[in-house]
Each structure stands twice: as C-alpha cells, then as structure tokens.
Amino acid sequence: MAAQYAIEGTTAKGIAASVERGMSEGGLAPGDALPPVRRLAEDLGVSPGTVATAYKELRQRGLIVTRGRGGTVVAEAPAVASRRPPRVPTGLVDLAGGHPDPAFLPVLRFPATVAPVYGSHRAAPRLADLEALTRAWFERDGVPAEHVTFAHGALDCIARLLSTELRPGDAVAVEDPGFHHLLDLVPALGLRMVPVTVDGEGLVPDALRSALRSGVRAVVCSPRGQCPTGAFFTQARRNELVALLGEFPEVLVIEDDHHAEAGGAASHTLAAAGLDRWAQVRTVSKHLGIDLRWAGVACDAVTLARHDGRMLMTSGWVSHVLQETVAGLLADEAVRELVATGRRAYGERRTALIGALGAHGIRAVGASGLNVWVPVRDESAVVNGLRTQGWWVAAGARFRIDAPPAVRITTAALVPEDAMRLAADFAEVLGDGQATYGG
Structure with missing residues (x-):
C-alpha cells in the first residue's frame, strides 16, 4: 500500500x-x-x-x-463497463448469448418518409399512437398505466431511475443469480449490491426481508423470464413479496419485464400491487428485434417526473423514427401471430432440453424465458467439455454473486432433436460415474 x-x-x-x-x-x-x-x-x-x-x-x-x-x-481499472462475454469459437453451436431465434422476429418496416421538423421533440417526446399502445400493453396485465414514458432500453431506464433516486454508496437489492449486465451496472453507478436469493418462483421472501432490513433503497427484479434461471412470480409468491414490501414504502421497486411477450409465463407483477414507489419497464428486443432500443415504462407519478426530468437533460427523447417503427409493429396482427408462434416454440424448446437432461439424471430449471440453468460443480470443466463436443454455453460466474455454480444454456434456437444430442454430450462430459453431477 x-x-x-x-x-x-x-x-x-x-x-x-x-x-x-x-x-x-x-x-x-x-x-x-x-x-x-x-x-x-x-x-x-x-x-x-x-x-x-x-x-x-x-x-x-x-x-x-x-x-x-x-x-x-x-484495481488497475475500476469497473465502469459491462464485462463482454467470450467470443464464440468458430464452428461451435452458440447457446450462450441469450438471444431470440431470428425465425420468430418480424422484418422491420421503417417509416416510408421522415419529414423534417423545426427545433426538437423535447416539448412532445412521445408519439401519441405509441403511447396509447404502451398503455394498453401494460393494462392488459393489470399494471396501472396512468403514468407512462419511454426509454432507450431496460438498462438505460434502470440506470436513470437508480441515479436519480440513490446516491453513491446506497444499497440496491438484486437477484442472485441475476442479469449480468445489471450486476455490472449497479457498481458502475457507485452503488452497493445486496444479493437476494432466487428460486423457481423468483425472489425468496426471507432473503428479500434481510436485504430490506439492511437498508436497501431500491429493489430490481424480474417478474418472469428471470435471467438466468427462468423463474417467474406465482400468485402466492407475488402476494408474499407485496406484503413484505408494504413494510418499506420508501423503497423503489423496479421490475424488468423484458420477457412480457416471449417468456411464456402469466403476469403476477409487483407493479400491479399498489406500491408507493414502483416502475415496470418492458422492452421489445426479445420479440420484435434486438436492434430496437426502445422501452416502455409504467410507474408512479414521482418516479415519472424524476425519470423524465433527467432524460430531458441528457438525450431528451427517444427517436421518433424508432417510435414510429415500434408502433407499427405493435399494431400489426401478423406480427402478433408470429410472436405467439415464437412464444410457443420457446416453451417447447426449454421443456425439451430440461426433459432430455433429466433423462440422464441432470437437474435443470427454466420455467420461462429463453434459457435453461443447470447447476454444476465445476463451470469451467463443463464449458470446456461441451466445447470439445461442438457446443458453446455460458459459464454461470457472470451471473452470480453468492449463488452456487451453474451454466446457462440458451434454448431459443435449440430444436428438440438437438436437445437430446446436447443432453447426451452433457452427460458424457460429467462422466458415467457422476450421472447426478448437475444435482
């Protein structure tokens, strides 16, 4: 020193x-x-x-x-940027990215013409048509939509909310295991992470209670399609969490419902529970296209004012060209049918891999979303072993704080026939003498 x-x-x-x-x-x-x-x-x-x-x-x-x-x-360079995943080696089947299957994404149709405007859109940042579609999207699942706004994606929204509500050194409760980009974002904002254990129904109440009693100022969670485990709130779990959060009305609760359309799970959200401070953010990247950096946000009045006030001082608004593109897709019946087809396929593919692994005595979870989470003893050994078999999966270390080791497998484009071959290769990697290694 x-x-x-x-x-x-x-x-x-x-x-x-x-x-x-x-x-x-x-x-x-x-x-x-x-x-x-x-x-x-x-x-x-x-x-x-x-x-x-x-x-x-x-x-x-x-x-x-x-x-x-x-x-x-x-540290030589204090972390301010997201850890990039390793480059996928040539010739391997990529099951590490967490991306949707392009077969279920619509072809983007941009506005035919974009008329020049005088000045800026700061005075009217949201297109009326898209705002109406966004309200209907939230209201469909019982989320109050009196106050809605837009952002440039989920992380853009979450970063703005946390930076306006909290100060460096404040604590944020995050899922463990959880979304790796969020686990990078929170410390980059100068905030402290308090890990909250996740099981098949989402946040574990006892773990959240401990985090709240420790003084966290915000909670960030996913109501369904949780990354990386695929957990989703059941009605009973949601009610437990609502009762608990009611004891801490000053805490801001942020729900990242990025799998609202592709996740394949019912909506039992905290955002519909009448909390004092809350926000739910929904994106379209998983079901309309990863390049559409747009998010709709429903929240309480105070949160809306703080979010939009900060946005006015920075980017000002989300591109109206992008807004018109998203509005056209959301209103298109053929697109909705394609999205529904994808949602069914994602469910079948998750189920197929979980079943195939189970046939070899390997436990895996993934009740919603695009991924399957497989507990293992040695992440590196499994990742490298599957690499020799032609598969590329994600080591769980990027998603964990205190949670035990695992690997994440993206099943979005993994057809059932290939799932059986992957499961057999997985079992071979673990070894005949360790058939229950994944348990």
Missing part, C-alpha cells in the same frame, strides 16, 4: 469510503496493496469481520481485486 495514505473508519461503510477517497485523491494508486484484513482490523480497533465486509463491498464494485497469495490490491 502507498505509505502516505492511512485507511480510516470504524464501520465497514466508513472503511470502504476511506479506501475510495484514497483512490480518488491519489493516495492509493492502481496496483497498490491494501493491508491484510486482520492487520487493518487491529490498526483501526475493529473486528476482522468489519474490514472483510468493507473489502467485499469494494470488490463487488470493481474497485479492488484479491489475487490469492498476492493479497488485495487496488
């Missing part, structure tokens, strides 16, 4: 803030070693657990890294 900087603090938050202050002021440079946990605890007169908690927070935010015997050091 740099000799001229002394870490201070008597709480985990204070110690973490002191380290970050040293980095911002130049007292701690990239690569500088931090004191071992026990030594710093003795110097500060606190418990080793307090220092360990501070270091854990800093690691989650990408500000420090632990190098085994090399100790803990200041």
